[in-house]
Amino acid sequence: HLKTEAWYVVENSPGARLFKGLRPGASAEAFRSAIQSGKVEEHLAAIASKPGQCHYLPSGTIHALGAGMLVAEVQTPSDTTYRVFDFNRVDPSTGKQRTLHVEQAMQCINFAAKTDAAQPRTAVTSPFGRATRLTTSPYFVIDRIHVTDIVEKKIPATEPVIWIMLNGSARIKVDGMKDPIRFTRGETVLLPPSMKNPVLKTEGDCEWLEVKLPAARTMPNA
Numbered sequence: 001h002l003k004t005e006a007w008y009v010v011e012n013s014p015g016a017r018l019f020k021g022l023r024p025g026a027s028a029e030a031f032r033s034a035i036q037s038g039k040v041e042e043h044l045a046a047i048a049s050k051p052g053q054c055h056y057l058p059s060g061t062i063h064a065l066g067a068g069m070l071v072a073e074v075q076t077p078s079d080t081t082y083r084v085f086d087f088n089r090v091d092p093s094t095g096k097q098r099t100l101h102v103e104q105a106m107q108c109i110n111f112a113a114k115t116d117a118a119q120p121r122t123a124v125t126s127p128f129g130r131a132t133r134l135t136t137s138p139y140f141v142i143d144r145i146h147v148t149d150i151v152e153k154k155i156p157a158t159e160p161v162i163w164i165m166l167n168g169s170a171r172i173k174v175d176g177m178k179d180p181i182r183f184t185r186g187e188t189v190l191l192p193p194s195m196k197n198p199v200l201k202t203e204g205d206c207e208w209l210e211v212k213l214p215a216a217r218t219m220p221n222a
Contacts (some may be wrong), residue, residue, distance in 0.1 A: 002059040005075040006135045006142060008209060009053045010166060013068030016049040020063050021113065028111050035102055040085035054134040054142065056119055060110030072164045074211050076139050082108055126210075127153055128200065136214065143210045147202045155198040161191045161212045168206025173199045 007018070019041075022031070026043045034040045044062065047055075049069055057063050062084065065071065084105035086098050124133045129147035144166075155172070169184035175196035183189050191198065 003076055003078040003080065004059045004137060004139050005057040005063070005073060006137070006140070007053075007055045007057065007065070007071040007073055008134065008142070008144075008164075009049055009051050009055075010070045010072055011051050012049040012070065016068040017046050017066045018049055018055065018064065018069065019044040019066070020047055020055055020057065021045045021061050022109075022111065024114075026111065028106065028109075031109075031111070032102075032106065035085060038088060041087070054119070056135050056137065058110075058113070058137075060108060060113060062105075062109050072166070072209055074135075074140055074142060074162075074209075084109075127156060128202075131210075134209075138214060141212050141214050143212075144207065145210055146207045148205050150202055150204060152199065152201040155191060155195070155200050157191060157193050157195045157198050159193055159213060161210060162188060163191065164188045164209040164211070166207045166209060168202065168204060170200055170202040170206055170208075173201070 021044075023043055023045050031040070031043055034043050044064070046066075049066065059076075064087075082101040082105040083098060084100060084102055086100065088097070090096065091098050119135055122133045124131045124143055126143065126145050128145055128151055130145070132144045132146075133141070134144055135142040147168075163183070165183050165185050165187050167185055169182060171180040171182045172189065172191075173180040180201070181189065
C-alpha cells in the first residue's frame with residue numbers, strides 16, 4: 001500500500017529543518033544498527049526549512065519534520081504511519097516513549113533511492129491569477145495560485161479539487177446554498193464537480209494551494 005506525500009512549508013522558526021531521505025551510502029544493515037544505538041539522525045538527509053518550499057516524498061522515503069515548522073501536507077489516502085525513530089522523545093500523556101514499528105518500516109524504506117532535488121517550477125494557466133506548478137506526481141498535482149486584487153469568477157468544476165488557503169480569504173457561492181462559504185488562512189475546502197454554478201470571489205490579495213488529480217487517469221498499481 002503506497003503512501004506518497006508532499007510538504008509545502010508555510011512558515012518556520014529560524015534554524016528549523018526537516019529530514020528527507022537517507023544520506024548517500026546508508027545501507028539497511030548500517031541503518032538497523034543506528035536504530036539500536038539511537039543514532040538514526042546521523043543517517044538522515046537534513047534540509048534547512050524555508051517558507052515556500054515544496055518537498056515531494058515518494059512512497060518509501062523516510063521523512064520527519066523538525067521543530068518549529070508549519071506545513072501543508074498532501075498525501076495519498078492512508079491512515080498508516082510506521083515510526084522507526086522518535087528522536088528519543090517521551091509522550092507527556094503516558095510518560096513513556098511512543099511505539100516504534102521498526103520491522104514494518106525496514107520493509108518499506110527504499111534504500112536504493114536518492115534524495116531528489118526540488119522539482120522544477122513552471123508557470124501554468126489558471127482562471128483566477130498567477131499560478132505556479134509546484135509538484136507533479138502520478139497521484140496528485142499541486143499548484144500555487146496568487147491573486148493580487150478582488151476577483152469574481154466562475155469555478156470550472158469538472159473534477160474534484162482541493163484548495164488550501166495560505167494567505168488572505170475568499171468566498172464561494174453555489175446555487176442552492178443560502179450563504180456563500182468563506183474560507184481563510186489555514187482552512188481547506190473540497191470542491192466537488194457536482195456544484196451548481198460555483199463562483200469564487202476573493203477579498204483582496206490572497207494565495208492558496210490547488211490540489212487536483214493528474215491529467216492521466218491510469219493510476220499506478222499499489
